[in-house]
Amino acid sequence: MRCTLVLYSFLYRCDSRRQTLVRSLPAVLAIHLKRFSAAGSVLRKLNDKAHIPMKIDMAKYMTSDEDNEIDVTEGCNSSEYLLRGLVVHSGNLRSGHYTAFVNPCPADDRRWAYISDTSVRTAKQSDVQSCGAYILVYENAAEIAKHESST
Numbered sequence: 001m002r003c004t005l006v007l008y009s010f011l012y013r014c015d016s017r018r019q020t021l022v023r024s025l026p027a028v029l030a031i032h033l034k035r036f037s038a039a040g041s042v043l044r045k046l047n048d049k050a051h052i053p054m055k056i057d058m059a060k061y062m063t064s065d066e067d068n069e070i071d072v073t074e075g076c077n078s079s080e081y082l083l084r085g086l087v088v089h090s091g092n093l094r095s096g097h098y099t100a101f102v103n104p105c106p107a108d109d110r111r112w113a114y115i116s117d118t119s120v121r122t123a124k125q126s127d128v129q130s131c132g133a134y135i136l137v138y139e140n141a142a143e144i145a146k147h148e149s150s151t
Contacts, residue, residue, distance in 0.1 A: 021063035027143045029058070029081055035134040036093065045093050052129045056081050056138060078142035086133035101128045 035046050059079040085102040100115045101123055114123040 021061055022058070023063060025058055025062070025079060025140060027140050028084075029138040029140070031136040031138070033134045033136070035089070035132075043093055047132055049130055049132050052083065052086065052131075052133060052136065054083050054125070054129075055141075056083075078140055080141040081138035082141055082144060083128075083136065084139045085137040086128065086131070087135040087137075088131050088133050101131065101133075 033050065037044050037046055057080050062079060083103065085100060088099045088101070090097050090099070097116075102113050102115060103111060104113060105111045110125045112123040112125060112128050114121050114127065
């Protein structure tokens with residue numbers, strides 16, 4: 001499997017051919033994983049499990065105009081992100097079901113909720129890390145700290 005962006009390489013442990021660098025970071029970072037392959041006109045869903053990190057540091061994906069140094073003066077003041085939620089699709093390319101895992105309490109990364117159409121239940125961190133997600137939602141650690149200190 002080849003990845004197209006370096007941002008994905010920490011999940012799939014593969015050789016990347018391109019690199020994308022960013023100048024400033026958002027408060028919420030959504031990462032969409034490529035979960036299909038195309039061979040000619042045939043699309044196939046990829047159900048491979050990927051290791052989902054609870055924390056990521058975006059510093060190595062940042063650049064500035066001068067000497068490729070990290071620039072955290074714009075956007076968020078931290079390059080560290082914590083996993084807050086993810087979206088899972090079960091089924092095939094034509095039909096399926098969407099579910100989500102959400103962490104309502106960033107201070108405790110072991111506390112997760114599994115959400116389906118009409119139910120919400122507690123979930124384990126191990127369920128989150130092995131669920132085959134295709135959208136990962138991270139929140140900037142500095143932004144979380146700001147919210148916690150204001151409450």
